[in-house]
Amino acid sequence: RKEVEQDPGPFNVPEGATVAFNCTYSNSASQSFFWYRQDCRKEPKLLMSVYSSGNEDGRFTAQLNRASQYISLLIRDSKLSDSATYLCVVSGNTPLVFGKGTRLSVIA
Amino acid sequence: NAGVMQNPRHLVRRRGQEARLRCSPMKGHSHVYWYRQLPEEGLKFMVYLQKENIIDESGMPKERFSAEFPKEGPSILRIQQVVRGDSAAYFCASSPQGENSPLHFGNGTRLTVT
Numbered sequence: 001r002k003e004v005e006q007d008p009g010p011f012n013v014p015e016g017a018t019v020a021f022n023c024t025y026s027n028s029a030s031q032s033f034f035w036y037r038q039d040c041r042k043e044p045k046l047l048m049s050v051y052s053s054g055n056e057d058g059r060f061t062a063q064l065n066r067a068s069q070y071i072s073l074l075i076r077d078s079k080l081s082d083s084a085t086y087l088c089v090v091s092g093n094t095p096l097v098f099g100k101g102t103r104l105s106v107i108a
Numbered sequence: 109n110a111g112v113m114q115n116p117r118h119l120v121r122r123r124g125q126e127a128r129l130r131c132s133p134m135k136g137h138s139h140v141y142w143y144r145q146l147p148e149e150g151l152k153f154m155v156y157l158q159k160e161n162i163i164d165e166s167g168m169p170k171e172r173f174s175a176e177f178p179k180e181g182p183s184i185l186r187i188q189q190v191v192r193g194d195s196a197a198y199f200c201a202s203s204p205q206g207e208n209s210p211l212h213f214g215n216g217t218r219l220t221v222t
Contacts, residue, residue: 049210097153098143
């Protein structure tokens, strides 16, 4: 089983839609969780940390389910500028393990 | 407050040459990480360094690759006798604390081996 798994997508959604991504991880001892965003041929940028109680930042909500070992990202009222690849990141046996990412395309 | 600085942005090398990639972490960050990203692939961890120490090099190939983070100056990732398969984007990241802290990335060095 891979350390971090994500559905590669692409998710094609219209502007204003709500979209959710899930990510599963294999290391039950993982302590830290993040969502990053990566635009084409650019560096990854931290979107938000994920806390046990769940957390929200504007249109973005992240949740952690330790029992089932998955984290989720919910994007409300999608904008064209949200089009990117979203990377699930988990602390593991090596410094932060990155998933391959889920590609999102928001369409006008 | 300058972010993580990597140079060069683009590097072209012929097979068999050496590639040297440089990374200056954010001010106040003493932890440096190198990741490699192949086209259409995820980021793969290579090496984690603190000043003058290699903390974890479990992701780095045993041959031809080396990394350092000297007391003074930037971190260097060195690839000797490059091959076509080394062509990739190499990202450096830094953090103020150790493991489990979020990483701040530089804009990467794109290495092309011809």
